Amino acid sequence: MAHTPSARLKQTKNGSGPQRLAIFFGDQLDPDSSLVRSLGPEDTALMMEVAAESRHVPSHAQRTALFLSAMRHFADVLIRRGIRVRYIALESPENSGEFETEIVRAVAAIKPAEIVCVHPGEWRVLAMLERVANSGRIPLNILPDDHFLTTRDEFARWAKGRASLTMEFFYREQRRKTGYLMEGKGKAAKPAGGTWNFDKENRLPFGKKGPEPKPRPPLRFKPDETTRAVFAVMKRVLPDLPGDVDSFGWPVTREQALEALDDFITHRLSRFGPFEDAMWSSEPTLYHSTLSSSLNLKLLNPRECCERAIEAHRAGKAPLQSVEAFIRQIIGWREFIRGVYWLEGPAYAARNGLKQHGELPSFYWTANTDMACMKSCIGQVLETGFGHHIQRLMVTGNFALISGVHPRAVSDWYLGMFVDGVDWVTLPNTLGMIMHADQRPDAAKGVTGLVGTKPYAASGKYIQRMSNYCTTCRYDPAERTGSAACPFTVFYWDFLIRTREKLSDNQRMTMILKNVDRMTPEARTQITIDANLLRRKFGIEKNDDLGR
Ligand code: SF4
Secondary structure, eight states: OOOOGGGGGGGSOOOSSOOEEEEOOTTOOOTTSHHHHHOOTTOEEEEEOOTHHHHTTTOOHHHHHHHHHHHHHHHHHHHHTTOEEEEEOTTOTTOOSSHHHHHHHHHHHHOOSEEEEEOOSOHHHHHHHHHHHHHHTOOEEEEOOTTSSSOHHHHHHHHTTOSSOOHHHHHHHHHHHHOTTEESSGGGOEEGGGOSOOTTTSOOOOOTTOSSSOOOOOOOOOOOHHHHHHHHHHHHHOTTOSSOSTTOOOOOSHHHHHHHHHHHHHHTHHHHTTTTTOOOTTOSSTTOOOOHHHHHTTSSOHHHHHHHHHHHHHTTSSOHHHHHHHHIIIIIIIHHHHHHHHHHOGGGGGOOTTOOOBOOOTHHHHOOOSOHHHHHHHHHHHHHSOOOHHHIIIIIIHHHHHHTBOHHHHHHHHHHHSTTOOHHHHHIIIIIIITOOOEEEETTTEEEESSOSSOOOOOHHHHHHHOSGGGGOSSBTTOOSSTTBOHHHHHHHHHHHHTHHHHTTBGGGHHHHHHHHTSOHHHHHHHHHHHHHHHHHHTOOBOGGGOO
16 A cells, blocks of 8 residues: 555654754755754654645646655655654645644644754745744754755855856856866866857757657656555645646656666767757657756756766767756756845846736646647646746747736746746746846846846747747748738737837847837837737736736
8 A cells, every 4th residue: 555654654763852853845855965964863854745835836737746756755765764754745634735834833743942954945935934933933944955066155255246147157167166077277277178168059950850860758757656646645635736647757766866867868968969959849858858857856966967977978978069068057057047046035026127917828728729839838848747948948938028928927837837846946047037027237238137138039930940840830930910920920029119118228139129120110010919919819918916
């Protein structure tokens, strides 16, 4: 019979009385963290499966199942090490459904000398912990998250006094600090291959026949007894979550995550770099690693991922341009995004610099649309809880940006609908990178976004160049008026017209905006009319409630 970790509590050691209540959230499942290593028989680890975390934004069934199954497996690891675990299972009759009340209940039952946990990944959770500690007058010990290469303070020191935060400069410092892909020592060290990045080389589309050789799909893991028990409980307690679990195969243990890493390094890394921006309708994951959920749940460590890729390069099994692209995502982009999240504070979530207020169209929840690219990308998310980065940025994200959806509505969708969704990742990536909602004055470049220096807005022609989606679509990416006009192309021009004034101080937009200025007033008016009609058709109506 399937068990939850709580069913095995009586098998754990009994110490001399609990001293610390150590809280582990679902994205803190590193069995080798300094907190795990410090736990003694007198301490109690608290883990909570609470329904509110699947509801505060609608959470994809696979995302919820992944978190819960990985948590149950992690609790079993702790129990096998003799650590006392108070595990609040989703189906437990006493489960109040919220972190805050569960921690208060645990404190009342255990009476610990202090609460200790690794720094949580969300402002909301940090504030909740501080509230509980203050109202219960119990010391709260928040430990730095040693999963990351850069601490909050280090990033703040790096950012201090800079006119603009440029990821590229942060990334170069990370390369120097780690020595990854560097030649020579100390100040004389130079990037391997004589260049810091291969971005320009890494934008290849496929030919007409698509990817050749065909990418080997990522390793999937058949749901075990624990995961199947989670599915059954979710059916009873959380029956209305979007998406379904039928295709579930995500790594739920550290061992599986290591196998998935090995699979990527062996079978896809070598072609990852050149084609990282390409898309193909029958190939949902192409050469991407799909390791982000394992990294974000902390089943994998970023250092081991980079070191495995470097080993493959040294062994002649992966070219520098692919290894550099992979490492750049991990020690550059991922750490930069986290730094921005904590630097900017909770008010960042309310940024809406372009003042966009539209509703998220209903087809983001159903894939029921005649746009072939959106149908494919959203359908894939509903089926698997995953889309690769260029689908997220240039299809589902680009559409939301140029059609005028509220940034928070988009951000909530990305947080809940992807298996790797955690707030520190999703918020800056969506508000900043996708929705360009975080503008600020920049001494060198006029007005620019904090995370992205310009909006990643593109017409249907970009999607046509980088994918095969348009070949089966009823729309024509080259048309911006008429019944065959591609909605991306209509919205792209409408976006430039609508934001003309706001973006005019951004020097990187100067050339692009000149195209708007060259249009006749009649052409501009026609685009505005067509875009408004499309917004009505798709239900992208003004929604001020999301200005939270
Ligand atoms: Fe997407 Fe437009 Fe291409 Fe259709 S024509 S697939 S809507 S980009």
